[in-house]
Amino acid sequence: xxxxxxxxxxxxxxxxxxxxxxxxxxxxxxxxxxxxxxxxxxxxxxxxxxxxxxxxxxxxxxxxxxxxxxxxxxxxxxxxxxxxxxxxxxxxxxxxxxxxxxxxxxxxxxxxxxxxxxxxxxxxxxxxxxxxxxxxxxxxxxxxxxxxxxxxxxxxxxxxxxxxxxxxxxxxxxxxxxxxxxxxxxxxxxxxxxxxxxxxxxxxxxxxxxxxxxxxxxxxxxxxxxxxxxxxxxxxxxxxxxxxxxxxxxxxxxxxxxxxxxxxxxxxxxxxxxxxxxxxxxxxxxxxxxxxxxxxxxxxxxxxxxxxxxxxxxxxxxxx
Amino acid sequence: xxxxxxxxxxxxxxxxxxxxxxxxxxxxxxxxxxxxxxxxxxxxxxxxxxxxxxxxxxxxxxxxxxxxxxxxxxxxxxxxxxxxxxxxxxxxxxxxxxxxxxxxxxxxxxxxxxxxxxxxxxxxxxxxxxxxxxxxxxxxxxxxxxxxxxxxxxxxxxxxxxxxxxxxxxxxxxxxxxxxxxxxxxxxxxxxxxxxxxxxxxxxxxxxxxxxxxxxxxxxxxxxxxxxxxxxxxxxxxxxxxxxxxxxxxxxxxxxxxxxxxxxxxxxxxxxxxxxxxxxxxxxxxxxxxxxxxxxxxxxxxxxxxxxxxxxxxxxxxxx
Numbered sequence: 218x219x220x221x222x223x224x225x226x227x228x229x230x231x232x233x234x235x236x237x238x239x240x241x242x243x244x245x246x247x248x249x250x251x252x253x254x255x256x257x258x259x260x261x262x263x264x265x266x267x268x269x270x271x272x273x274x275x276x277x278x279x280x281x282x283x284x285x286x287x288x289x290x291x292x293x294x295x296x297x298x299x300x301x302x303x304x305x306x307x308x309x310x311x312x313x314x315x316x317x318x319x320x321x322x323x324x325x326x327x328x329x330x331x332x333x334x335x336x337x338x339x340x341x342x343x344x345x346x347x348x349x350x351x352x353x354x355x356x357x358x359x360x361x362x363x364x365x366x367x368x369x370x371x372x373x374x375x376x377x378x379x380x381x382x383x384x385x386x387x388x389x390x391x392x393x394x395x396x397x398x399x400x401x402x403x404x405x406x407x408x409x410x411x412x413x414x415x416x417x418x419x420x421x422x423x424x425x426x427x428x429x430x431x432x433x434x435x436x437x438x439x440x441x442x443x444x445x446x447x448x449x450x451x452x453x454x455x456x457x458x459x460x461x462x463x464x465x466x467x468x469x470x471x472x473x474x475x476x477x478x479x480x481x482x483x484x485x486x487x488x489x490x491x492x493x494x495x496x497x498x499x500x501x502x503x504x505x506x507x508x509x510x511x512x513x514x515x516x517x518x519x520x521x522x523x524x525x526x527x528x529x530x531x532x533x534x535x536x537x
Numbered sequence: 538x539x540x541x542x543x544x545x546x547x548x549x550x551x552x553x554x555x556x557x558x559x560x561x562x563x564x565x566x567x568x569x570x571x572x573x574x575x576x577x578x579x580x581x582x583x584x585x586x587x588x589x590x591x592x593x594x595x596x597x598x599x600x601x602x603x604x605x606x607x608x609x610x611x612x613x614x615x616x617x618x619x620x621x622x623x624x625x626x627x628x629x630x631x632x633x634x635x636x637x638x639x640x641x642x643x644x645x646x647x648x649x650x651x652x653x654x655x656x657x658x659x660x661x662x663x664x665x666x667x668x669x670x671x672x673x674x675x676x677x678x679x680x681x682x683x684x685x686x687x688x689x690x691x692x693x694x695x696x697x698x699x700x701x702x703x704x705x706x707x708x709x710x711x712x713x714x715x716x717x718x719x720x721x722x723x724x725x726x727x728x729x730x731x732x733x734x735x736x737x738x739x740x741x742x743x744x745x746x747x748x749x750x751x752x753x754x755x756x757x758x759x760x761x762x763x764x765x766x767x768x769x770x771x772x773x774x775x776x777x778x779x780x781x782x783x784x785x786x787x788x789x790x791x792x793x794x795x796x797x798x799x800x801x802x803x804x805x806x807x808x809x810x811x812x813x814x815x816x817x818x819x820x821x822x823x824x825x826x827x828x829x830x831x832x833x834x835x836x837x838x839x840x841x842x843x844x845x846x847x848x849x850x851x852x853x854x855x856x857x
Contacts, residue, residue, distance in 0.1 A: 385728035408705035410762025414827040442730025507734040
């Protein structure tokens, strides 16, 4: 497994995910400002990995209270970021060693995603075909992964076929393809809008996605395109699984309408690298996430197990 | 209006749509072979424009019976191609002047799409926001257009906002954006998977698409991504309109399951221009079309008017 987030005791070393799978480059962060910039610019991405990065950013800060503001402002939708920062603030206020606390957060996520991968893998039968949207494996979680983690775990003992959504505008499908390739799991890339045809023609046994924020009623935010995928999966009776660790849950928010959706640069849509696809002056609308209502979710998979519905999930959390 | 297909009496002049909106280049075809290649390579695209092109290709052929085979094999899904070739074969067998017959086919499509644009425009209220997928305007029809034709017509007298699906893998959204821009109609480009969010948040008043083949029960093939768009539109009670001329109808086929879906090159997905998005050896699945069942269609718009359901449409056709 490649470590996308590494802390060497004095610096944070991030694998620059913008250049993968073509180039391997490490970005070093010495303080909370460099860390926040790396999160904002998507050197590091994936909700759990952003959270881990922010925890280390807090450990590198001189003034934790100010650093918390800087880091939380980097990206608004993935709650892992805020949850990690709040955890660190609490630990620091209690007098804990900040670096040790950050390592502990990372370990907690690692252990949670290890369990999620196992619980998720058990949902996939030998011979299954899985559809993945965006990238939620080791790179995105700084650990085992969530949706892709489950596929990688299942792929150790079962024959799988994976369709990989390219995930416009940033093509995170290329990261997923490279991680599946490294694991020797069969896969094909599709444009996002081809998922409908596959679901309709019965080619898909399960859709698995990660999440950026799951709220109290079970609605969740995830990469743009997750919502239409969930609607079409349900229309065709294909199981739709959401896999996420404790750090992605936000029970302070009642429902999905209250989740803030990050708007990103128009150029992510209008250009590919430096190549302009549109005439100069063309505008784009570029929401990075959408919100999927709980009614489309077959089951949530967390470190506490598989929950068929939000009340079962909340029960697992209370007991956990 | 730009003419994408022009016949000068001895040669067919096609506007190379692969280079638009950045470069204007004309591809000349002297015979049916060059014409078939231009269709296959998508110099010309859009079901009605392909049909017109094929009609002229027949007019340029020495042996019409052989030419019919060559031209029909160029692309399998858009029935306009086969319908135009069959029309030409019949006219030629009856002893008609082939060039005159081809010009008449073009005129018929022009008149049909003019009416479709007017009937479609009447469905859009002042202040409406419309979602378009792929490109079905003047370029794609060699005439007025279908879905985009309706928007261009409505835009002459009404204030509109148009969201333009980029339409991966070939970014036909760039053609739509350029045609809207030329007409001075407000628009923004989105990645295909962002349409779900817009439909869910109530931002869209109508979805309008063209078609490549509409069969007897009302199921229809259109650009990949049309089916999930139709499902999500229905889920959110947003009207979903299919606009197409007589040449796109194929009542010889019972239902959508029998429509042959063209598979195109993996490189359309894996590369942007010459830029590889994926590691070498990565595979893609690239169906060019999907099939949308009739139950998701609010109304069909043809030159005979607006039909709310396939039986109304068939009645209009019988009377027409």
